[in-house]
Amino acid sequence: MALLPRLRQLMRRPSSASRVGARRPTKASRRGDTLHEDALRSMLSDDPNNERAFQALAEIVRRRATEQVHEEDPLTAPNVEHERERAAELAVWALGEELAGNPRAWYPLIELARLSVDDDHDGTIRRLTTASERDSSGTALAQALALLCEAGQPVEALNLGVGHWRPREHDPAVARQLVRAAVQAGRPLEAKQHLASLDLYPDQGAVAGLRAELTREVARAEQSITGT
Structure with missing residues (x-):
């Protein structure tokens, strides 16, 4: 039950x-x-x-x-x-x-x-x-998005994230979860948009590694769709 x-x-x-x-x-x-x-x-x-x-x-x-x-x-x-x-x-x-x-x-x-x-x-x-x-830090949002993606609900994760993410203020982990949700939902263009929003984060040095990691993930997603 x-x-x-x-x-x-x-x-x-x-x-x-x-x-x-x-x-x-x-x-x-x-x-x-x-x-x-x-x-x-x-x-x-x-x-x-x-x-x-x-x-x-x-x-x-x-x-x-x-x-x-x-x-x-x-x-x-x-x-x-x-x-x-x-x-x-x-x-x-x-x-x-x-x-x-x-x-x-x-x-x-x-x-x-x-x-x-x-x-x-x-x-x-x-x-x-x-x-x-x-939670004003974005930690709760990142965990919420991860939970939905793990449950096979990436579109729900995107809806929640788009409505609550504040790229300038929130933990960059939110960007990771949003990009991965978009990839999981088969939306690489949307994933690129969320990736680009990292440009708004004040400490660009702190997100350099994350940006490179997510850029590779989005590129792989695009390749899998085009078959190249």
Whole structure:
């Protein structure tokens, strides 16, 4: 079952149902995990876009969720590994939604989009758009474009990038993702236009290597289309 329908199904269950991702009572938690989790949550409270802290905390809630799926449970025994995987995803989803409530948070939205990209197109684009708008550096936008391209949606990546990229201000990594999205979409001319926008970046020395790299990629794309 896809993640979002599964999440909605769990939300409709009576309150006595499994609470994946919820913290166990302290007496049932391993002390090391509890202390580590508290430290990670404190770090994420200060910086909700701390990727390493998010991933470490996600691993804790993921492990806890899988431990709550028992093989002897007659409802899950026939497909216990699948249920554990889903429980882990739902736990990370709950964590992402919790942290995304911070108006400064963009990375949790990227992770939510990663979980929803296969079964909630509109929601994914909405989350990636919000993430891009919350981050003035362009890092969120670059990650959003990469996520869409990895999911086989380069046109959606181009639409998002064109609407939000600020070549003078943003991390040049956005240019890399836009050029690659255009190449993946079979639009080498558009790729060249995005490549040319690197001329607007204030520190031209810093993007010289990137420009050369992308120029080669665009040239290969043009050759593959013309067959020369």
